[in-house]
Amino acid sequence: MSCSGATSCGMVDRKDFDAIGGTPVRYGSPGNYVRRTISCERSFYGDLVDWLKSLKYFSDAFGGAQMNGVDFIGHAGAFVCKPGCHGRGLALDINRVQWAGVACNMFGGDHASGTRRVRRRYLAVDASCRKFFKYTLDGWYNAQHTNHIHVDGHTRPVFDKQSVSDVGFIQAVCNNFNGAGVTVDGSWGPRTQRAWDATNDAWGFNGCNPFGSEVAAAEWCNFVMAHGFADEGASASVYRSLLC
Ligand SMILES: [Zn+2]
Numbered sequence: 001m002s003c004s005g006a007t008s009c010g011m012v013d014r015k016d017f018d019a020i021g022g023t024p025v026r027y028g029s030p031g032n033y034v035r036r037t038i039s040c041e042r043s044f045y046g047d048l049v050d051w052l053k054s055l056k057y058f059s060d061a062f063g064g065a066q067m068n069g070v071d072f073i074g075h076a077g078a079f080v081c082k083p084g085c086h087g088r089g090l091a092l093d094i095n096r097v098q099w100a101g102v103a104c105n106m107f108g109g110d111h112a113s114g115t116r117r118v119r120r121r122y123l124a125v126d127a128s129c130r131k132f133f134k135y136t137l138d139g140w141y142n143a144q145h146t147n148h149i150h151v152d153g154h155t156r157p158v159f160d161k162q163s164v165s166d167v168g169f170i171q172a173v174c175n176n177f178n179g180a181g182v183t184v185d186g187s188w189g190p191r192t193q194r195a196w197d198a199t200n201d202a203w204g205f206n207g208c209n210p211f212g213s214e215v216a217a218a219e220w221c222n223f224v225m226a227h228g229f230a231d232e233g234a235s236a237s238v239y240r241s242l243l244c
Helices: 042-062 116-132 164-178 190-203 214-230
Strands: 014-017 023-027 038-041 070-075 091-099 135-137 149-152
Touching: 014 042, 038 042, 042 070, 042 091, 042 116, 042 214, 091 116, 116 135, 116 149, 116 164, 116 214, 135 164, 164 190, 164 214
Parallel strands: 023 070
Antiparallel strands: 014 038, 070 091, 091 149, 135 149
């Protein structure tokens, strides 16, 4: 279902919800979160259920006791009557993931935290989004997204070297997990290529092409989630793939 060029608003098959697969969604910001019924297209809701299931699996498995379960998802809106994906009910602005003992606080700009563990946790959540939503816009993308991660679901997720969003994410991962030291500018060049190769060598990620295959892109996101929630560098090999 397309939405990027939509000029009107409205939904075909509307889903009202105040939880994603049983996990509450709360609108607002830290200190002011309220549980509220929001709406989106039913197909997009299905993607959100799959997304949260995967996020929970990886944070449970790799994040330790403080990340058992997800208490709530904080957000800044889904359907809004305006042009684009929010106007078609195919987008959500996520600004917090709250676990039992810890949070990923996009609202507070965790992508730019001075603490690597916090940045890695943000990148793990970022990766969980990209596994399901091709158009994931994060704190590195532009100034409008430093306090939330925008996800929308109008095409299937495969990495693209021409995508500023995809490349910025990859550069941030290489810096935070494998000390790449590349500029996060969203532009693919020889330095980024070397950083990408080095990170994948360290992770033992090979034989798969995330730029050509949805399955391979999802698997790369799994590596980022596992290492991010575990707070492990590239070489720690906390995750092994049967595919790549
Ligand atoms: Zn948005």
